[in-house]
Amino acid sequence: MRRAHAVADVRDAEAALMRRLPEGTLMRRAAAGLAATCAGLLGRVYGSRVVLLVGSGDNGGDALYAGALLARRGAGVTAALLAPERAHPGGLDALRAAGGLAVTDLAAATRLIDRADVVLDGIVGIGGKGGLRDDAAPLAAAADRSAGLTVAVDLPSGIDPDTGEVPGAAVRADVTVTFGTHKPGLLVDPGARYAGAVRLVPIGIDPGPPVLEALHHSDLAGLLPVPGELSDKYRRGVVGVVAGSARYPGAAVLAVAGALAGAAGAVRYVGPAADAVVRRFPEVLVHAGPPADAGRVQAWVIGPGIGDGSGAREAIAQVLGSGVPVLVDADGLALLRDTTVEPSAELLLTPHAGEAAALLGTDRAAVEAARLAHVRELARARRATVLLKGSTTLVADPVPAPVRVNPTGTGWLATAGSGDVLSGLAGSLLAAGLTARDAGSVAAYLHGLAARRATGVPGAPITAMDVAAALPGAWRDAVTPG
Ligand SMILES: NC(=O)C1=CN([C@@H]2O[C@H](COP(=O)(O)OP(=O)(O)OC[C@H]3O[C@@H](n4cnc5c(N)ncnc54)[C@H](O)[C@@H]3O)[C@@H](O)[C@H]2O)[C@@H](O)CC1
Numbered sequence: 001m002r003r004a005h006a007v008a009d010v011r012d013a014e015a016a017l018m019r020r021l022p023e024g025t026l027m028r029r030a031a032a033g034l035a036a037t038c039a040g041l042l043g044r045v046y047g048s049r050v051v052l053l054v055g056s057g058d059n060g061g062d063a064l065y066a067g068a069l070l071a072r073r074g075a076g077v078t079a080a081l082l083a084p085e086r087a088h089p090g091g092l093d094a095l096r097a098a099g100g101l102a103v104t105d106l107a108a109a110t111r112l113i114d115r116a117d118v119v120l121d122g123i124v125g126i127g128g129k130g131g132l133r134d135d136a137a138p139l140a141a142a143a144d145r146s147a148g149l150t151v152a153v154d155l156p157s158g159i160d161p162d163t164g165e166v167p168g169a170a171v172r173a174d175v176t177v178t179f180g181t182h183k184p185g186l187l188v189d190p191g192a193r194y195a196g197a198v199r200l201v202p203i204g205i206d207p208g209p210p211v212l213e214a215l216h217h218s219d220l221a222g223l224l225p226v227p228g229e230l231s232d233k234y235r236r237g238v239v240g241v242v243a244g245s246a247r248y249p250g251a252a253v254l255a256v257a258g259a260l261a262g263a264a265g266a267v268r269y270v271g272p273a274a275d276a277v278v279r280r281f282p283e284v285l286v287h288a289g290p291p292a293d294a295g296r297v298q299a300w301v302i303g304p305g306i307g308d309g310s311g312a313r314e315a316i317a318q319v320l321g322s323g324v325p326v327l328v329d330a331d332g333l334a335l336l337r338d339t340t341v342e343p344s345a346e347l348l349l350t351p352h353a354g355e356a357a358a359l360l361g362t363d364r365a366a367v368e369a370a371r372l373a374h375v376r377e378l379a380r381a382r383r384a385t386v387l388l389k390g391s392t393t394l395v396a397d398p399v400p401a402p403v404r405v406n407p408t409g410t411g412w413l414a415t416a417g418s419g420d421v422l423s424g425l426a427g428s429l430l431a432a433g434l435t436a437r438d439a440g441s442v443a444a445y446l447h448g449l450a451a452r453r454a455t456g457v458p459g460a461p462i463t464a465m466d467v468a469a470a471l472p473g474a475w476r477d478a479v480t481p482g
C-alpha cells in the first residue's frame with residue numbers, strides 16, 4: 001500500500017525527529033536522495049548542465065544542497081534565486097563552495113533553463129499555498145519548454161500538497177522526488193498529472209495514520225476472495241443487477257459482464273433486457289422484476305441505463321430497503337436524489353464528476369478541481385461509501401478513514417459503457433462479502449489493470465466489452481506472487 005500523509009502530520013513527525021538528530025540531518029538525507037535521483041537521470045553527471053529554481057524556504061534548501069552534491073561530481077550548476085535575500089544560507093554556501101553559481105536575473109535564468117539537462121524545482125514544497133507567484137510562473141513555463149528533465153523537489157511547485165488542487169500556474173515535472181512519505185497532492189488529480197513519476201526518499205519520519213492510500217499489486221491477493229472447498233454458488237454470493245431497459249439493453253449486458261468477472265457465484269439480472277442478457281450470457285439467472293420478487297441476493301447493483309420511469313423508482317426503493325449492500329450508479333444516482341428510503345445496509349455510490357456534482361448541488365468543474373474535498377463531502381452527506389470515477393478514482397468512506405486512490409487508471413478507460421462494467425464488478429465483490437470500501441477500490445484497481453491489458457503498449461482504443469473480457473487476466477495478474 002502506498003500511503004500519503006497530511007502536511008501537518010509530516011511537519012509534526014519531522015519536528016519530533018529533528019529534536020533527536022543533529023541539525024540539518026533531515027535536509028542532508030533529502031538532498032542526498034534528490035542528488036542520487038538526478039545523477040541516475042543524467043547518466044553522466046560530469047559536464048552536465050543543471051539549473052536549480054530556488055524559492056525562499058527549505059524546499060529551495062534541498063535543491064541547493066543537492067546542487068552542491070552534483071557540482072562536486074562535475075556538473076555545471078546554477079541556482080536561480082527567486083528571493084535572493086531569503087534563499088537558504090547554508091545551502092547557498094554549500095553550492096558556492098562546490099563551485100556552483102547563483103543568479104538573480106530571472107531572464108538570464110530562463111535562457112539557462114532552455115539549455116539545461118536537468119531543472120530542479122525547489123520553488124516551494126509543503127509550505128506552498130496558492131498557485132505559483134507571478135515571478136515564478138515564467139521559470140516553470142521555461143522548464144516545461146526545455147528539452148531537459150524537470151525534477152520536482154518534494155512536489156511540483158504550485159500544486160496544493162494536501163489536496164492536489166492546482167489553483168494557478170504550476171511546474172510540470174517529469175519526476176518528483178518526495179521525502180519521508182507521499183503527499184496527497186501527488187496522488188490526486190489534477191496535481192498528480194503534474195508530478196510525473198514519483199520517487200520516495202525515506203528520511204526516517206513516522207507521520208502516523210495516512211489520509212490517503214493507494215492499493216498495490218501485493219495488497220490484492222489479501223483482499224480478493226478465494227472459494228473454499230465447501231463453497232457453492234450461494235456461499236460465494238449472488239449479485240443482483242438492475243440495469244438496462246428494453247430500449248437500452250447494452251447497459252444491462254455490460255453491467256452483467258462486469259458482475260460475471262467478479263467474485264460472486266451467480267449473477268441474477270432483473271429488468272426488461274433479459275433476452276439480450278441471456279443471449280449473451282446463458283449462465284445468468286433472469287427475472288423481469290421487480291427486484292423484491294426476484295429471489296435472494298447478497299448485494300444489488302442498480303442504475304446503469306434504467307432511466308427514470310416508475311419501474312426504476314420502485315426498484316430503487318426496493319433494493320435500498322432490502323437489507324443487503326447496494327451499489328448505485330448512473331441513472332440510479334439521479335433517482336437517489338428524490339428517494340426518501342433510508343438504505344438498510346452498506347451503500348456504495350459510483351458517480352463520475354458530473355453525477356457527484358448533481359448530488360452535491362454544484363457543478364462538474366468544481367468537483368474536478370477539488371476531487372478529494374468533494375468525494376469526502378458526498379460520502380458524509382449521503383452516509384455512503386463513494387467511488388468518484390476519473391483518472392485518479394477515489395473511494396471515500398462516510399466515517400473518518402484514509403481515502404483510497406486508484407493507481408491503475410488509463411485514459412483509454414474513458415469509453416462508453418466502461419462504468420457499467422465497473423459497477424457490475426464492484427457489486428459482485430460486495431456480494432462476495434467485501435466491504436464497500438474494499439469492493440470499490442479493488443474493482444477500480446482490477447478495472448484499470450484490465451483496461452491496460454486490453455489496450456496494450458503503447459495503447460489503442462478499447463471498448464467496454466474489451467475491458468470486461470480482460471478482467472479474468474487482470475485478476476490472475478493481481479494474485480500472482482512477485
Ligand atoms: N521540515 C523538514 O524537516 C524537512 C523539510 N524539507 C523540505 O522543506 C520543505 C518545506 O520547507 P518550508 O517549510 O520552508 O516551506 P517551502 O520551502 O515549501 O515554502 C515556504 C516558502 O515559500 C513561500 N511561498 C509560499 N507559497 C508560495 C507560492 N505559491 N509561490 C512562491 N512562494 C511561496 C513562503 O513565503 C515561504 O517563504 C519541504 O517541502 C521539503 O522540501 C526536507 O529538507 C526534509 C526535511
Ligand SMILES: [K+]
Nearest residue numbers: 121124155157
Ligand atoms: K518544489
